[in-house]
Amino acid sequence: MLKTFRIGGVHPEDNKLTRSCRTGTAGLPKQAVFPLSQHIGAPAVPCVKRGDSVKVGTLIAAAGGFVSANIHSSVSGKVSKIDSVLDASGYRKPAIFVDVEGDEWEETIDRSDTVVKGCNLSPEEIISKVKDAGVVGMGGACFPTHVKLSPPKDANIECLIVNGVECEPFLTADHRLMLEHPDEILVGVSIIMKALGLERGCVGIEANKMDAVELLREKAREYNGIEIVPLRMKYPQGGEKQLIDAVMGRQVPAPPAIPANVGAIVQNVGTVFAIYEAVQKNMPLIQRNVTVTGKSVKNPCNLLVRTGTPISQLIEAAGGMPEDTGKLISGGPMMGRPLLSADVPVVKGTSGVLMIPRQEAVRAEERPCIRCAKCVSACPMGLEPYLMATLGEQGDWERAEKEDIMICIECGCCQSSCPSRRPLLDWVRLTKTTVGGIIRSRNAKK
Amino acid sequence: MENKLILSTSPHLHNGDTVERNMYNVILALIPALIASFLFFGVGSLVVTLASVVSCVFFEWSITKYLLKRDRSTISDGSAVLTGLLLAFNLPSNLPLYIIVIGSLVAIGVGKMTFGGLGNNPFNPALVGRVFLLVSFPAKMTTWPVTGQLTAYADAVTGATPLALIKQGAIDQLPPLGQMFLGNTGGCIGEVSVLALLIGFAWLLHKKVITWHIPVSIMVTVFVLAGVMWLINPETYANPLYHLCSGGVMLGAIFMATDYVTSPMTGKGQIIYGICIGLLVMVIRLFGSYPEGMSFAILIMNSVVPLLDNWCKPKRFGEVGK
Ligand code: SF4
Numbered sequence: 001m002l003k004t005f006r007i008g009g010v011h012p013e014d015n016k017l018t019r020s021c022r023t024g025t026a027g028l029p030k031q032a033v034f035p036l037s038q039h040i041g042a043p044a045v046p047c048v049k050r051g052d053s054v055k056v057g058t059l060i061a062a063a064g065g066f067v068s069a070n071i072h073s074s075v076s077g078k079v080s081k082i083d084s085v086l087d088a089s090g091y092r093k094p095a096i097f098v099d100v101e102g103d104e105w106e107e108t109i110d111r112s113d114t115v116v117k118g119c120n121l122s123p124e125e126i127i128s129k130v131k132d133a134g135v136v137g138m139g140g141a142c143f144p145t146h147v148k149l150s151p152p153k154d155a156n157i158e159c160l161i162v163n164g165v166e167c168e169p170f171l172t173a174d175h176r177l178m179l180e181h182p183d184e185i186l187v188g189v190s191i192i193m194k195a196l197g198l199e200r201g202c203v204g205i206e207a208n209k210m211d212a213v214e215l216l217r218e219k220a221r222e223y224n225g226i227e228i229v230p231l232r233m234k235y236p237q238g239g240e241k242q243l244i245d246a247v248m249g250r251q252v253p254a255p256p257a258i259p260a261n262v263g264a265i266v267q268n269v270g271t272v273f274a275i276y277e278a279v280q281k282n283m284p285l286i287q288r289n290v291t292v293t294g295k296s297v298k299n300p301c302n303l304l305v306r307t308g309t310p311i312s313q314l315i316e317a318a319g320g321m322p323e324d325t326g327k328l329i330s331g332g333p334m335m336g337r338p339l340l341s342a343d344v345p346v347v348k349g350t351s352g353v354l355m356i357p358r359q360e361a362v363r364a365e366e367r368p369c370i371r372c373a374k375c376v377s378a379c380p381m382g383l384e385p386y387l388m389a390t391l392g393e394q395g396d397w398e399r400a401e402k403e404d405i406m407i408c409i410e411c412g413c414c415q416s417s418c419p420s421r422r423p424l425l426d427w428v429r430l431t432k433t434t435v436g437g438i439i440r441s442r443n444a445k446k
Numbered sequence: 447m448e449n450k451l452i453l454s455t456s457p458h459l460h461n462g463d464t465v466e467r468n469m470y471n472v473i474l475a476l477i478p479a480l481i482a483s484f485l486f487f488g489v490g491s492l493v494v495t496l497a498s499v500v501s502c503v504f505f506e507w508s509i510t511k512y513l514l515k516r517d518r519s520t521i522s523d524g525s526a527v528l529t530g531l532l533l534a535f536n537l538p539s540n541l542p543l544y545i546i547v548i549g550s551l552v553a554i555g556v557g558k559m560t561f562g563g564l565g566n567n568p569f570n571p572a573l574v575g576r577v578f579l580l581v582s583f584p585a586k587m588t589t590w591p592v593t594g595q596l597t598a599y600a601d602a603v604t605g606a607t608p609l610a611l612i613k614q615g616a617i618d619q620l621p622p623l624g625q626m627f628l629g630n631t632g633g634c635i636g637e638v639s640v641l642a643l644l645i646g647f648a649w650l651l652h653k654k655v656i657t658w659h660i661p662v663s664i665m666v667t668v669f670v671l672a673g674v675m676w677l678i679n680p681e682t683y684a685n686p687l688y689h690l691c692s693g694g695v696m697l698g699a700i701f702m703a704t705d706y707v708t709s710p711m712t713g714k715g716q717i718i719y720g721i722c723i724g725l726l727v728m729v730i731r732l733f734g735s736y737p738e739g740m741s742f743a744i745l746i747m748n749s750v751v752p753l754l755d756n757w758c759k760p761k762r763f764g765e766v767g768k
């Protein structure tokens with residue numbers, strides 16, 4: 001019996017339309033746009049000005065603090081302006097605009113295909129290279145990776161867990177990455193293990209990707225201490241806490257506890273690949289794999305995309321936006337963000353572009369709760385979503401806090417299982433944000 | 447391109463479940479029991495069932511429209527049909543029409559709509575209707591036709607049910623267990639055939655409409671308690687299998703106690719709820735004045751559900767396996 005996490009979870013149809021599509025390369029955009037805030041933490045600070053020439057890999061904005069990340073140009077050309085741009089959050093955010101001319105790369109970057117296996121750097125050097133390259137968590141959270149690689153001194157980490165789960169339906173970017181670059185990923189895993197002084201690394205992969213499990217298993221024989229762990233399919237297995245529970249059988253307690261408290265650290269396979277490129281190839285994080293898909297999309301595909309490319313260009317590459325499209329999503333169908341327009345640029349955290357037909361995009365009419373308890377059994381955090389939503393509607397923030405609302409991971413299992421079609425997560429999010437604000441101001445007073 | 451994109455937050459997927467799907471699956475699961483009752487009680491069972499369903503739907507429709515003045519009718523969600531079916535299943539097959547209509551009015555009007563309709567009623571509406579009839583028309587509600595009178599309705603010949611025999615301690619006159627399992631005994635329309643009810647149970651589990659917790663904990667509790675009494679004195683107390691196969695235990699455990707609205711939300715709560723129902727039924731059967739206690743047991747436990755929901759929280763993530 002394959003491992004999986006213990007509480008709740010759902011089984012959406014996986015719809016991996018692009019599972020066997022080799023990753024192609026997206027064309028260069030005419031203009032690339034780099035939002036200054038594409039990671040958790042302080043926005044980056046521009047270090048170029050209008051009219052400056054940049055190459056591929058030139059630093060254009062430097063980290064604005066420890067919890068922040070460098071941003072590099074993914075194209076060569078001239079900085080045309082620093083202005084605001086509509087991003088996936090639906091707000092206009094400051095960004096650097098670069099008009100593309102040619103494709104000239106910084107000389108330090110090794111663009112060859114050869115896999116560089118050996119690494120003689122010290123842990124500090126590795127982490128500083130990762131930091132310079134602007135690597136962030138590529139599974140969606142976009143937490144700066146160098147921060148994650150610098151755990152508290154007293155933490156006793158035993159195991160690196162690599163997240164190759166890709167539990168979101170439709171997305172296959174990580175799957176293809178594992179099939180097409182297995183060696184790079186395994187070298188990346190060894191590098192992270194070295195940086196953290198770990199003996200053990202596990203790559204968790206869901207059972208719908210057995211080809212990747214077998215390939216990596218075969219290759220992992222050459223490396224010390226790396227184990228490939230196939231996992232029974234269940235959403236949200238790619239959630240950090242769920243993955244640790246599935247692989248190690250340990251549950252991270254409620255915040256402020258972090259994975260290090262149970263001896264684990266998790267990195268997404270995309271991030272591992274970016275770390276490999278940063279450390280072994282001097283390649284900053286300027287491109288990533290993106291799945292462009294949807295049931296009515298003509299040529300759903302996986303593309304290697306330079307950051308800053310407008311999403312509309314990827315949609316063109318996939319055969320254009322289907323007539324019946326009702327919703328455009330950045331990310332997967334369970335946790336992705338709805339987009340206001342296709343002009344939004346690809347950022348470090350863009351894992352997919354999904355077009356949902358209009359009929360499926362319209363929510364059904366809400367009915368009163370019939371107390372069927374399906375949301376309760378679906379919740380992977382052991383919460384009672386029906387109650388949270390009701391407390392939110394009533395504005396009973398105090399009780400919501402007592403009922404542990406803050407541990408919700410916003411996975412959407414509850415809402416996607418409710419026969420009465422209650423907008424459970426909408427209410428939960430509202431409640432969580434409000435309660436979070438109350439907690440912060442209470443702590444500030446202390 | 448600018449064909450007006452919908453902006454609603456995640457999740458963007460739904461598993462397709464609806465209120466209707468659940469209700470209709472329960473209705474489907476009741477069909478074997480309906481067929482069985484037709485085979486044993488004939489036309490009478492169909493007349494009573496039809497009358498109950500039609501009047502329940504009618505009352506829900508008219509109360510929604512004329513008293514609550516809501517635009518949207520709720521009769522298509524299947525819950526009124528289900529209440530009608532369940533009410534009928536708890537009635538004898540020779541019950542006069544006017545009593546059935548009164549029962550439906552109480553079930554839908556008092557049991558359900560006064561609280562605001564589906565989802566808000568604290569008590570199982572069908573049982574509210576049934577218990578009202580039981581105390582209002584005690585004689586009519588406690589005489590049951592004997593099986594095999596396929597064309598009879600109000601004129602059917604009545605006889606003692608296994609439960610009455612158990613109550614009187616006339617253990618030796620009980621029909622064979624096999625006949626009771628099939629349902630060839632006197633009793634309410636839907637409760638007699640254990641076999642048919644179990645088929646329905648399997649369907650509900652298969653379709654993931656309900657979980658095993660409530661029905662199994664009720665059945666186990668009844669079996670264990672009846673078994674203990676039987677071991678103490680097999681002369682006056684019936685074999686525990688008789689207790690399981692007689693009266694409303696099966697119908698109640700599988701279809702009435704599992705009503706979403708009036709049962710607890712967590713597995714733990716559901717097990718406690720089931721055990722308490724089992725306990726209450728056996729206490730009423732063995733020591734109370736009524737031969738059967740399933741309806742009362744469920745209604746009593748319905749009232750405890752909010753407390754159970756408060757006590758039995760699911761284990762939060764981080765608390766498991768510590
Ligand atoms: S979104 Fe939150 S409340 Fe809903 S299932 Fe996920 S963790 Fe539970």
Ligand code: SF4
Nearest residue numbers: 369370372373375418
């Ligand atoms: S899934 Fe929906 S209807 Fe069922 S208990 Fe939760 S909120 Fe209520």
